[in-house]
Amino acid sequence: MSLHVPEKNWFRAPEGAEKLWIGVALVWCFVMSLMMPYWHFRGKQNAKGETYAVSAEAFMERTQQFVADNRVGEIDGVPVVEPAPGSDAYLVARMWDWYPILKLREGETYRIHMSSTDLNHGFSLQPMNMNFQVLPGYDHVITMTPTTTGEFPIICNEFCGIGHDRMIGKIIVE
Amino acid sequence: MSTVSTNSAALDSPGADSRTCGTTGLKVCLAAQRFIKLNAVAALVFLLLGGIAAILLALTRWQAVHLLPVDWFYRIITFHGLNMLIFWILFFEVAVLYFAATIPLKSRLFSRPVAWVSFGMMLVGAVMTNVVILQGKADVMMTSYLPLLAHPLFYLGIILVAVGTLIAVFNFFATLFIAKRDKTYEGSLPLVTYGAMAAAVIAVITLLHGAIVMVPTFTYSLGWTPEPDPMWYRMIWWGLGHMSQQVNVAAMVAIWYLIGYLAVGAKPVNETVCRGAFILYILFINLAAAHHLLVDPGVSPAWKMWNTSYAMYLAVLASMIHAFTVPASVEIAMREKGHSRGIFGWITALPWRNPGFSAAALSLVIFGFVGGITGVTLGTQQINIIAHNTMRIPGHFHATVVGGTTLAFMGLTYYVIPLIFQRDFIWRGMARVQPWLFGGGILLVSFGMSFAGSLGVSRRVHDIEYAGAYGPAAHLFLGLMGIGAIIAVFSLVAFVLMCVGTVLFGRKIEGRAMADWGVAESTVEAKPGSLAHAHWAMKGTMALTSVFLLCFAVYYFANWKALADVWPVQ
Numbered sequence: 001m002s003l004h005v006p007e008k009n010w011f012r013a014p015e016g017a018e019k020l021w022i023g024v025a026l027v028w029c030f031v032m033s034l035m036m037p038y039w040h041f042r043g044k045q046n047a048k049g050e051t052y053a054v055s056a057e058a059f060m061e062r063t064q065q066f067v068a069d070n071r072v073g074e075i076d077g078v079p080v081v082e083p084a085p086g087s088d089a090y091l092v093a094r095m096w097d098w099y100p101i102l103k104l105r106e107g108e109t110y111r112i113h114m115s116s117t118d119l120n121h122g123f124s125l126q127p128m129n130m131n132f133q134v135l136p137g138y139d140h141v142i143t144m145t146p147t148t149t150g151e152f153p154i155i156c157n158e159f160c161g162i163g164h165d166r167m168i169g170k171i172i173v174e
Numbered sequence: 175m176s177t178v179s180t181n182s183a184a185l186d187s188p189g190a191d192s193r194t195c196g197t198t199g200l201k202v203c204l205a206a207q208r209f210i211k212l213n214a215v216a217a218l219v220f221l222l223l224g225g226i227a228a229i230l231l232a233l234t235r236w237q238a239v240h241l242l243p244v245d246w247f248y249r250i251i252t253f254h255g256l257n258m259l260i261f262w263i264l265f266f267e268v269a270v271l272y273f274a275a276t277i278p279l280k281s282r283l284f285s286r287p288v289a290w291v292s293f294g295m296m297l298v299g300a301v302m303t304n305v306v307i308l309q310g311k312a313d314v315m316m317t318s319y320l321p322l323l324a325h326p327l328f329y330l331g332i333i334l335v336a337v338g339t340l341i342a343v344f345n346f347f348a349t350l351f352i353a354k355r356d357k358t359y360e361g362s363l364p365l366v367t368y369g370a371m372a373a374a375v376i377a378v379i380t381l382l383h384g385a386i387v388m389v390p391t392f393t394y395s396l397g398w399t400p401e402p403d404p405m406w407y408r409m410i411w412w413g414l415g416h417m418s419q420q421v422n423v424a425a426m427v428a429i430w431y432l433i434g435y436l437a438v439g440a441k442p443v444n445e446t447v448c449r450g451a452f453i454l455y456i457l458f459i460n461l462a463a464a465h466h467l468l469v470d471p472g473v474s475p476a477w478k479m480w481n482t483s484y485a486m487y488l489a490v491l492a493s494m495i496h497a498f499t500v501p502a503s504v505e506i507a508m509r510e511k512g513h514s515r516g517i518f519g520w521i522t523a524l525p526w527r528n529p530g531f532s533a534a535a536l537s538l539v540i541f542g543f544v545g546g547i548t549g550v551t552l553g554t555q556q557i558n559i560i561a562h563n564t565m566r567i568p569g570h571f572h573a574t575v576v577g578g579t580t581l582a583f584m585g586l587t588y589y590v591i592p593l594i595f596q597r598d599f600i601w602r603g604m605a606r607v608q609p610w611l612f613g614g615g616i617l618l619v620s621f622g623m624s625f626a627g628s629l630g631v632s633r634r635v636h637d638i639e640y641a642g643a644y645g646p647a648a649h650l651f652l653g654l655m656g657i658g659a660i661i662a663v664f665s666l667v668a669f670v671l672m673c674v675g676t677v678l679f680g681r682k683i684e685g686r687a688m689a690d691w692g693v694a695e696s697t698v699e700a701k702p703g704s705l706a707h708a709h710w711a712m713k714g715t716m717a718l719t720s721v722f723l724l725c726f727a728v729y730y731f732a733n734w735k736a737l738a739d740v741w742p743v744q
């Protein structure tokens with residue numbers, strides 16, 4: 001009778017199977033709620049969103065300094081940079097490339113600073129399919145430990161104009 | 175001086191403009207009827223535009239076809255998103271609100287001029303936005319994330335649609351007020367009106383977010399004010415973008431209850447439970463903006479966890495409650511009609527050839543099993559790392575908004591046109607298969623997108639070949655999406671043609687009942703009301719919801735496993 005006024009005194013507690021289902025569903029909701037803090041402390045993959053304010057100019061300057069200090073080569077005109085294990089690395093997202101190419105060591109941990117100098121961009125590392133948002137004005141720090149070796153393309157997965165699909169970067173792990 | 179009676183909300187008062195429906199015997203306010211018609215017709219036009227855009231997009235992302243050039247691809251995505259997610263759905267929801275506030279309450283519409291202003295603003299806004307997009311001045315996606323900037327008229331158009339909708343929502347609440355004041359009904363609101371009211375409350379909160387984010391963006395695009403912060407924009411925009419989808423959920427659930435009643439005679443097992451679940455939506459769904467910021471900088475993990483779980487998943491609980499109460503009400507009604515064989519015997523006796531019913535039933539299954547399960551899982555804070563901005567996201571929301579909401583709205587249209595436009599449907603055979611084609615097509619689209627996304631394919635990208643990262647499996651799934659889209663869009667176009675054809679050429683219904691789509695029949699063993707206090711009689715529903723919970727848990731934990739396999743990251 002969903003189209004009509006309900007009978008008087010319709011207010012009553014759930015009973016029988018309905019009550020059971022509400023209880024089961026509530027327990028499941030709590031399980032899902034607790035999984036996130038559990039994984040935060042015990043899991044190895046978290047998006048903690050460590051962030052600092054930064055201007056596009058300042059971030060570009062830090063990246064250039066980082067490239068000058070740690071440059072080990074060049075691929076197609078893009079510098080290849082190898083930071084010391086445990087140190088800070090910088091990655092600029094801009095229309096339409098990722099700068100520079102990072103060379104990392106398997107099993108070592110790096111603090112990768114990511115920011116944009118123009119629009120929103122999306123850091124998407126393939127084929128692991130790990131995705132993080134990159135914004136202008138925000139220095140987003142991802143602490144990452146590569147556990148497989150090879151060359152991994154970074155694609156942009158946030159729309160950033162006509163060259164969006166050609167914005168491909170690279171991380172090399174040895 | 176006019177007498178009190180002509181201003182009364184009651185439709186049986188002297189001077190009230192109304193007619194009596196030949197099918198249901200309900201009084202229909204003629205002003206409400208006019209605006210239900212206008213808004214429903216506008217909705218169908220935007221649905222058709224969005225559907226044409228959909229097929230162009232699907233045939234572009236299907237790499238073997240790759241139809242559109244790059245600039246038109248991004249233009250048409252922007253167009254598709256706004257027409258489907260905003261214009262089609264908002265216009266239809268306004269029609270639902272005008273229906274729910276008047277006919278079940280035997281009330282007149284509060285104000286005809288206010289309804290005109292609302293409709294005019296929404297229509298001008300929607301047309302303005304579409305023209306600006308097609309002129310190529312707003313290739314910014316529906317989300318228009320700053321610092322991307324569109325032509326000022328793009329934002330102004332969206333603001334007009336939002337304010338126009340708010341005015342319609344005001345008209346809805348004012349109608350509820352005068353109906354209560356003039357006692358056009360006794361007791362509590364009917365459940366359908368109650369659900370529509372929940373949708374309207376959420377709509378107000380949603381549209382205020384829209385105003386907060388769109389007005390400064392509009393003034394910035396004119397050069398009057400400084401640029402809003404891009405992260406602030408994302409957070410508030412999703413207060414509009416995600417929450418507006420919860421308006422759809424509430425409206426869709428109200429329609430499930432309505433069609434359950436129309437086609438099967440179903441009656442809620444416990445009104446308190448159904449209404450309580452709508453309250454949970456209102457209270458907790460406004461946290462949903464966080465779902466889009468899970469891998470963003472600037473917001474803490476605690477903020478992400480609390481908000482993305484809608485405060486311990488209490489809005490998910492609401493949907494899980496409806497997922498039980500809707501089929502339970504149908505099952506009890508069927509068992510009372512004498513279809514009591516085994517656990518599932520009642521299911522085979524349901525009126526599956528009734529397109530209104532089959533659309534609502536498929537909507538419930540697709541929304542729950544595909545849209546709901548994927549949505550909660552992808553919106554888990556850490557799991558979002560392997561899902562954010564991939565094709566898994568459109569894979570999820572095509573199951574909720576298209577397979578769920580749009581299909582439910584289509585189902586309701588099979589009743590709206592005979593009852594409000596007073597025409598019997600043409601092409602009735604086509605109508606009976608249309609929901610099945612649409613549901614099947616959308617399932618293929620959703621699966622194709624989700625699996626491609628699991629392989630890392632990004633959403634909103636013209637060409638995946640440059641990356642050199644995707645193998646034949648990803649291409650296969652994009653092809654599956656393309657085939658699904660062809661089926662779904664074929665069904666959508668057939669639906670719109672049937673509706674337009676019926677409104678123009680359908681056999682007129684004046685003073686007689688509509689041609690019935692088919693309802694659940696009673697057998698000789700029927701015992702009406704016999705199960706009113708049988709609290710364990712819904713055996714089939716218990717079995718189905720158990721299967722649902724099992725699927726949910728398997729998918730959820732499989733995703734934690736997939737997450738555990740990627741590089742450690744903090």
